[in-house]
Amino acid sequence: xxxxxxxxxxxxxxxxxxxxxxxxxxxxxxxxxxxxxxxxxxxxxxxxxxxxxxxxxxxxxxxxxxxxxxxxxxxxxxxxxxxxxxxxxxxxxxxxxxxxxxxxxxxxxxxxxxxxxxxxxxxxxxxxxxxxxxxxxxxxxxxxxxxxxxxxxxxxxxxxxxx
Amino acid sequence: xxxxxxxxxxxxxxxxxxxxxxxxxxxxxxxxxxxxxxxxxxxxxxxxxxxxxxxxxxxxxxxxxxxxxxxxx
Numbered sequence: 001x002x003x004x005x006x007x008x009x010x011x012x013x014x015x016x017x018x019x020x021x022x023x024x025x026x027x028x029x030x031x032x033x034x035x036x037x038x039x040x041x042x043x044x045x046x047x048x049x050x051x052x053x054x055x056x057x058x059x060x061x062x063x064x065x066x067x068x069x070x071x072x073x074x075x076x077x078x079x080x081x082x083x084x085x086x087x088x089x090x091x092x093x094x095x096x097x098x099x100x101x102x103x104x105x106x107x108x109x110x111x112x113x114x115x116x117x118x119x120x121x122x123x124x125x126x127x128x129x130x131x132x133x134x135x136x137x138x139x140x141x142x143x144x145x146x147x148x149x150x151x152x153x154x155x156x157x158x159x160x161x162x163x
Numbered sequence: 164x165x166x167x168x169x170x171x172x173x174x175x176x177x178x179x180x181x182x183x184x185x186x187x188x189x190x191x192x193x194x195x196x197x198x199x200x201x202x203x204x205x206x207x208x209x210x211x212x213x214x215x216x217x218x219x220x221x222x223x224x225x226x227x228x229x230x231x232x233x234x235x236x
Contacts, residue, residue, distance in 0.1 A: 010193065012198035012201070013198060015198070016198050016200060090198045090201060091201055091210075091212055091213055091216060092197070092198060092205075093198060093201075095210060
């Protein structure tokens, strides 16, 4: 006989799922933002490449919307403090959230400092990279999103077998 | 059962205690109100828990906290 009783998720499980959805949103935003930059780097791309990149961007935005809906639904089950500060009751989830945010912040700060100090019309950044200042900011934002998501995935990977 | 050696300063005996009490990671996690991932990472030495969790684990197995965690000499 099939047991249809569904065990309610614990707070720790809800927080972990919430953080994982956050990763999926971050990575889909990163992909969506990276497409125009990547497309801009291509010289005379074939039509098929443009269609493929458009399709990837479309999939990323649809996936992001689906994840946002899940995020919104799950956010009702976590505390307001966790929702706004990304601090969690479960210690490991809180640790992973904190360390990922720190890494992402440092990367974003590095990029912002680079653009602030070397950017502008007369800045030396223009000679070093083929992007505008806006493009550079977008690049560092994408990088920080990928680092944020990647760090969380790395910290949650390799679960030891329960015995 | 060999003690897992991933944490440079701390050894733990959670796996041994779980086996002795026939408790799964999920059951232990549910009993002390944390995620299974927390138990898993503490057990493998990838994450050092707070004093509160250390005490809860010790209390669950009815042993002193030194029987669960010990400083590496």
